[in-house]
Amino acid sequence: MARPAIVVALPITERKIVADELRSAGFEAIQIGASDELEALLENRRDIAVAILDGETDLDTSLEYYGLLHEGSHSIPALMVMSASAMDRMFSPTSADEFFSRPYTADSIRWRIEAMCIRSMTVDDGSGPIIQSGSMEMGDWSRRATVIAIFNPKGGVGKTTIATNLAAALQLHRSQKVLLIDADTVTGHVTTSLGLEQVRTVADSWNDQADGGPVETLTELGAPHPSGLSVVSLTSSPLNTDILDATRVADAIATARPKFDFIVVDLHPSYSALNMAIFEKSDRILVPVTPDVPALRAAVQLRDVAIEVGLQDRLALIVNRANSGVSVADMERTVGMASLALIRSGGLLFVRAANAGRTIIDMFPREKITEDFDALADRLVRTHVPEATSAGTPQRSGFRLFGRTKEPARA
Numbered sequence: 001m002a003r004p005a006i007v008v009a010l011p012i013t014e015r016k017i018v019a020d021e022l023r024s025a026g027f028e029a030i031q032i033g034a035s036d037e038l039e040a041l042l043e044n045r046r047d048i049a050v051a052i053l054d055g056e057t058d059l060d061t062s063l064e065y066y067g068l069l070h071e072g073s074h075s076i077p078a079l080m081v082m083s084a085s086a087m088d089r090m091f092s093p094t095s096a097d098e099f100f101s102r103p104y105t106a107d108s109i110r111w112r113i114e115a116m117c118i119r120s121m122t123v124d125d126g127s128g129p130i131i132q133s134g135s136m137e138m139g140d141w142s143r144r145a146t147v148i149a150i151f152n153p154k155g156g157v158g159k160t161t162i163a164t165n166l167a168a169a170l171q172l173h174r175s176q177k178v179l180l181i182d183a184d185t186v187t188g189h190v191t192t193s194l195g196l197e198q199v200r201t202v203a204d205s206w207n208d209q210a211d212g213g214p215v216e217t218l219t220e221l222g223a224p225h226p227s228g229l230s231v232v233s234l235t236s237s238p239l240n241t242d243i244l245d246a247t248r249v250a251d252a253i254a255t256a257r258p259k260f261d262f263i264v265v266d267l268h269p270s271y272s273a274l275n276m277a278i279f280e281k282s283d284r285i286l287v288p289v290t291p292d293v294p295a296l297r298a299a300v301q302l303r304d305v306a307i308e309v310g311l312q313d314r315l316a317l318i319v320n321r322a323n324s325g326v327s328v329a330d331m332e333r334t335v336g337m338a339s340l341a342l343i344r345s346g347g348l349l350f351v352r353a354a355n356a357g358r359t360i361i362d363m364f365p366r367e368k369i370t371e372d373f374d375a376l377a378d379r380l381v382r383t384h385v386p387e388a389t390s391a392g393t394p395q396r397s398g399f400r401l402f403g404r405t406k407e408p409a410r411a
Contacts, residue, residue, distance in 0.1 A: 003079050004028050004049035006113060008040065009065055010081060012055055021106035022113065023168070035064040042068060050116045051308065052109070054098070055080035061371035073200065074078045077116055097125035108247045117250035145179070145260040146380065147253060149274065149282040151267040154298035154305040157288045158320040160190055161350055162343065166286075168361035169370070169377040171228045176261040176381065179222060181253065182233040184268040185241045185280060191223065195357015199223045202252070206223050206243045218256040229360050231262075250277035262380070269298075271305065279311055284380070291326035299335045316340035318376070344369050 005028040008019045012033070019029035032050075033040050042048065062080070069076040100112055134242050139373060150163040170176040182190035190197045194262065200223075205216045224231030234249065235241055253263060265282070267275050279285060285306070289299050299317065306312040309339045315337050319328050322342035332339055346369045353363045361370055 004117060005045060005047050006028055006077075007032060007041070007048055007051035008210075008328050009033070009038065009051060009053050011057055012075070014054075016080075016363075017106050018109055021110045025110055028112070030143070035061060035068065038068050042076075043076060044190070050077055050079060050113055051408070052079045052081060055082035056102075061132065072349070079109070080114060085255070097193045103353065108245060111245070111248040113250050115247070118191065119210070145257040145263045146284065146383075147263045147282045148380065149265045149267055149275075149278055149285045150288065151269070151279075151302070152287050152289065152295065152298055153271065153284055153302055154295050157290045157295050157298075158343070159269070159288050160188075160193060160266050161286050162318055163264050164190060164193060165359045165361050166375045166376060166380075167229055167262070167264040168227050168359040169373040170262050170264075170380070172361055173365075173374050174377045174381050176377075177259070178229055179232045179256060179260045179299060180225075180229050180262045181218070181263065181265045183265050184233070184243065185235050186238045186268050186270075187231065188235075188266065190266055191231060193357075194225050194358045194359070195229060195353045196223050196225065196227075196231055199231070199233050199236070201233045201235050201240075202249070203240045204242050207240075209242055210243070219250050219259050227359060236308065244274065246277035249274060250281045252282050253278065274301065276309075279309075279314075282314060282315060285311065285314045286316055286318050287335075288320045289331065289335065290320050291322075291324045291331065296331065296334050299337065303336050317344060319344045322372075338383065341372065341373045342377060343376070377388040 006022050008022070008031050010016050010018060015031050015033075017032050021287055022029040030041060032041065038051075048155045051069055053062050058262050066078055068074070069078055069144050080099045080133055081102060081104070082099065095407055097114060098112065100109060109279065116130055148166075152158050152159060152165075160182075161165045167178045167180040171178040180190065181190040184190075191197075198220060202218070202221060205213075205221055209215055218232050219230070222232050225231050234244055253265070256263060267278065287299050287302060289295050289393070303315065304314065317332065317335060317337045317339040319331060319339050319342045322328060323343070328339055328342060346367075349360050349367060349369065353360045356363060360367060361373060
């Protein structure tokens with residue numbers, strides 16, 4: 001079955017490069033240079049999944065394109081391409097579309113299109129759904145996983161321990177379907193701590209794909225753990241990371257959302273491009289902090305970085321080893337973040353569980369520390385609200401683009 005058609009309405013210097021990249025991935029890329037071309041196309045085609053528009057050079061033409069994409073019965077998402085400075089000046093948020101900043105590479109924009117296609121419910125002339133690809137995941141459209149990043153720029157604060165046990169608490173005790181991702185490409189050991197050997201990694205898959213192998217989704221790559229978790233590792237070696245383009249990884253996580261209730265991502269303690277891309281896709285960024293000065297200073301630094309990039313509302317402290325005698329209120333004041341959970345010291349329980357390839361959640365279900373993780377899981381489940389399907393989303397009376405509103409055409 002053919003893949004969907006993608007409209008490419010970029011400046012002529014970019015248009016052919018992007019179209020060629022999309023065609024190499026099996027899409028039908030249709031280049032247009034005027035609004036009447038798009039209007040004629042939409043009259044005759046029902047399989048347009050996404051339109052790539054230039055959001056910077058000619059705003060009036062962009063508005064015309066956008067209006068046609070959302071006119072009448074049409075509701076075709078647009079990927080707006082513009083420089084970061086133009087985005088700061090003109091971007092007015094809209095839930096229906098996505099934005100992509102210049103400069104970019106053709107393959108990075110292709111992977112963003114891959115991710116957007118799963119959210120585009122196009123149909124063909126009656127023979128069946130158009131969207132079909134090994135790189136897309138057709139899951140339960142009423143489900144949209146909450147993505148939780150576990151991060152502190154300082155190591156040794158219990159990041160992986162919290163990621164694995166929180167994921168297990170959600171899966172085992174709260175009946176949530178959970179994908180656990182080891183995105184620490186340097187010192188990650190999620191799979192080994194869970195006793196999973198010979199795991200096929202994302203880097204393995206993408207290197208094989210570059211050599212002509214099949215496209216595999218994160219769901220397909222997920223290794224099953226006896227707890228019920230699906231576990232994915234980006235790489236087994238820090239020397240095997242060139243293939244892990246940050247945007248492509250983040251988009252792969254986004255496309256997995258309809259398959260799960262929660263996606264828990266364990267990150268390396270650094271402000272890498274990969275981590276920043278994953279932050280953008282995350283609903284919550286949980287910051288494990290131990291009661292010591294270096295860990296608190298690292299959390300303060302993270303708070304300042306998050307304020308600068310507009311992510312501060314997603315941050316929450318996880319106070320690890322909270323029974324050490326240090327005042328939690330003092331830690332909150334010092335860091336400038338509220339705590340979402342207090343996790344007591346587990347001592348040898350963690351060691352025994354890791355040696356058995358298990359979590360304390362399933363190995364020691366009656367311990368106090370398991371109650372701590374259950375309390376954290378409860379808080380996250382209470383705030384998890386899956387997005388409605390597109391069929392259940394009320395139609396908007398108009399749309400907003402670049403701070404300018406355009407009403408739909410009246411009959």
